[in-house]
Amino acid sequence: MSQIEYPPGVAAYVARGAAMSAAEAAQRATMRTKKFDTIAVHGLYNMEAALANQGSIIEPAYLSTSQHFENSDHMEAALAYLMPSWTYARIANPTQHYLEETVALLEGYGYPGEVSATVTGSGMAAVFMATNPFLSQDPANWAGSGAHPANIVVSAKCYGGTFMLFSQRYAAERGIEVRWVRNGLDLDEWAAQIDDGTRFLFGEMPSNPTLGVFDIAAVAALAHAHGLPLIVDSTVATPALLRPLEQGADIVVQSLSKTMGSSGMAIAGALIARHNIPSRVGPGALRENFALYVKLLPLRDHGPGLTPFSSLMLLNDIRTLRSKIDELSENTLRVATFLQTHPRVEAVNYPGLPTSPGHAIAQRDMWLVDGDADGKPVNRYGHLLSFTVAGGVTAARTVFDRLQLIWRATDLGRIKSVATIPAISTHQQQGDTGRTLAQVPGNLIRLSVGGEHYADVIDDLDQALATI
Numbered sequence: 444m445s446q447i448e449y450p451p452g453v454a455a456y457v458a459r460g461a462a463m464s465a466a467e468a469a470q471r472a473t474m475r476t477k478k479f480d481t482i483a484v485h486g487l488y489n490m491e492a493a494l495a496n497q498g499s500i501i502e503p504a505y506l507s508t509s510q511h512f513e514n515s516d517h518m519e520a521a522l523a524y525l526m527p528s529w530t531y532a533r534i535a536n537p538t539q540h541y542l543e544e545t546v547a548l549l550e551g552y553g554y555p556g557e558v559s560a561t562v563t564g565s566g567m568a569a570v571f572m573a574t575n576p577f578l579s580q581d582p583a584n585w586a587g588s589g590a591h592p593a594n595i596v597v598s599a600k601c602y603g604g605t606f607m608l609f610s611q612r613y614a615a616e617r618g619i620e621v622r623w624v625r626n627g628l629d630l631d632e633w634a635a636q637i638d639d640g641t642r643f644l645f646g647e648m649p650s651n652p653t654l655g656v657f658d659i660a661a662v663a664a665l666a667h668a669h670g671l672p673l674i675v676d677s678t679v680a681t682p683a684l685l686r687p688l689e690q691g692a693d694i695v696v697q698s699l700s701k702t703m704g705s706s707g708m709a710i711a712g713a714l715i716a717r718h719n720i721p722s723r724v725g726p727g728a729l730r731e732n733f734a735l736y737v738k739l740l741p742l743r744d745h746g747p748g749l750t751p752f753s754s755l756m757l758l759n760d761i762r763t764l765r766s767k768i769d770e771l772s773e774n775t776l777r778v779a780t781f782l783q784t785h786p787r788v789e790a791v792n793y794p795g796l797p798t799s800p801g802h803a804i805a806q807r808d809m810w811l812v813d814g815d816a817d818g819k820p821v822n823r824y825g826h827l828l829s830f831t832v833a834g835g836v837t838a839a840r841t842v843f844d845r846l847q848l849i850w851r852a853t854d855l856g857r858i859k860s861v862a863t864i865p866a867i868s869t870h871q872q873q874g875d876t877g878r879t880l881a882q883v884p885g886n887l888i889r890l891s892v893g894g895e896h897y898a899d900v901i902d903d904l905d906q907a908l909a910t911i
């Protein structure tokens with residue numbers, strides 16, 4: 444961009460843009476000194492911004508598709524990305540911007556370096572935009588030897604949509620090798636799959652629907668030793684319980700549709716990245732600020748932007764994230780404990796149970812941010828669990844069909860309790876082999892515990908289990 448000659452009038456806008464960026468950086472620095480709840484409530488929206496918006500104390504929803512410019516110099520400076528602007532809502536928008544800044548501050552909480560975020564039209568769009576740039580076949584952007592085929596190393600315990608994106612869109616359609624890690628807790632299994640064709644490592648922590656756990660710090664160290672980024676989907680944990688960037692991950696993916704947006708009124712996603720990530724692929728801008736690079740280039744070209752209205756819904760949901768997750772986690776531990784002792788339940792997957800194989804790592808890594816009301820550190824393990832029903836698929840379907848309070852839906856993270864049978868819903872299309880790989884049996888029920896009184900949720904499960 445710097446080689447192009449701009450008319451002198453453009454320089455004035457570039458200078459104005461620099462002042463705007465500096466003011467925003469100062470506000471970001473101020474907010475970084477605040478506690479998690481304060482950031483969640485305010486984000487980057489301050490009194491000065493409110494006064495420029497008729498005094499509105501809530502971030503306004505800018506539903507306009509595009510921005511009007513003062514003159515051609517202003518337009519040129521903006522469209523050349525020489526000053527902060529939003530130009531066209533496929534790329535950026537002020538309401539979306541406030542959501543991005545809030546999400547970046549929350550995922551970056553406790554991480555000393557710079558963090559940026561880009562929001563997307565769904566969680567799947569975020570998984571796609573966080574991974575696709577590393578699959579470049581452009582030799583100009585590839586530092587590998589080419590001795591091995593392009594491949595990605597992925598924990599097999601992952602969301603069905605992610606499984607399909609990787610196995611169908613990337614592997615079957617484009618010839619990218621997907622190397623599944625069956626036991627995410629086994630570091631040797633991760634290490635054995637990496638070679639000079641590897642583009643990134645990817646894992647969910649904890650995973651949907653089996654609540655698998657892996658050691659983010661150890662896998663990040665392994666990735667970094669090979670000059671590779673680690674991408675973590677932490678939709679189920681949210682930054683209220685786990686911040687992968689603080690633990691060494693490079694990029695975090697969130698389905699904002701789920702727990703972050705607990706009211707269930709918007710489909711959305713986010714990718715959040717620390718600056719200066721390792722990568723064997725891509726131009727320098729990709730490494731320097733991955734989230735911004737994605738926003739300005741690949742996301743602009745692929746087009747999976749988020750609507751301003753959904754952005755506002757999510758800002759509203761996120762304000763109370765920490766206290767909600769605290770309450771949902773406490774409810775879920777009680778429900779998990781009930782299920783574990785029930786004679787019709789074979790096994791319960793919940794990292795908060797001491798019997799869970801991932802418990803030690805979950806206990807080390809999953810803490811309610813800023814502790815309890817007195818600031819005392821407390822472990823919390825989230826709102827999602829799954830359990831297998833004794834008597835197989837038919838019994839599981841009977842229990843599921845008898846639920847009267849818990850909704851039957853392919854959804855999670857809601858303030859309302861929701862259950863699904865993954866084998867016939869979220870993990871249906873990956874087939875038997877794929878489900879065996881991801882360890883999703885047919886009699887598994889996934890339960891996202893909501894904000895109802897836990898005793899009522901337990902009663903509903905109890906009456907449903909009593910029928911088999």
Ligand SMILES: *Cc1c(COP(=O)(O)O)cnc(C)c1O
Pocket residue numbers: 565566567568570602604605647651676678679698699700701710711712
């Ligand atoms: C739902 C989900 C996604 C996809 O999010 P959408 O917003 O539904 O596109 C990705 N990862 C995990 C862990 C999920 O649960």
